[in-house]
Amino acid sequence: MIRDTIKQAQIDAMKGGDKERLAAVRLILAKLKDRDIELRTAANVPADDATVVEVLQKMAKQRRESITMYVDGNREELAEQERKELKVIEDFLPQQLSEDETKAAIADIKSTLGAESIKDMGRVMAELKARHGTVLDMQTASRLVKEALS
Missing domain, CATH: 1.10.10 (Arc Repressor Mutant, subunit A)
Incomplete structure (x- = not known):
């Protein structure tokens, strides 16, 4: 399951002292928790991996849009932060179709x-x-x- 991989990545980042990766993984886990709360009242709950992929895809899309806005606004340092978060998010997404x-x-x-x-x-x-x-x-x-x- 992708969720287990993400939780293990959090542990690995903590042990390795990788603060940037840890922050990004925690963001992912927080979004997943929000989505889980939303689905509590849903009539039909999708499979867990489908939910996780949906959340990751949405987060990746948000990061890409932010990168474009930051680059257009000459805020390269903020764009770089978004690129790092996008890289971590993409690490957990299944291989996309070409x-x-x-x-x-x-x-x-x-x-x-x-x-x-x-x-x-x-x-x-x-x-x-x-x-x-x-x-x-x-x-x-x-x-x-x-x-x-x-």
Whole structure:
């Protein structure tokens, strides 16, 4: 389980005295705890690894957006801090599909669903997320689906 790996990384960072990695891992664990609290009242709870991957993907997306804003604002020291946190987050994410693999998955779904126009984008995205949601950057996937259906 990914959650166990993250907890072990926290212990290793404490033992190794790696304060930056420890801080990033603690951020991840705090977000996971928040998500667990949200799911207490949910009718159907997704698998634990799916929840963890969802949280990690969201955190990675936030870091990428922050890096862009900090670089645009000439705040390189803050951008560097975000890059370090992003690196730690990405260490725990499953290997993401490459752009070529994503295009192949989109082509398969397109042919399966008979999708031909941009009107079918919602159906294609839903199926893509259902099949490959944990190993896919949905922002990139959205762009590639638009290109494939245009």
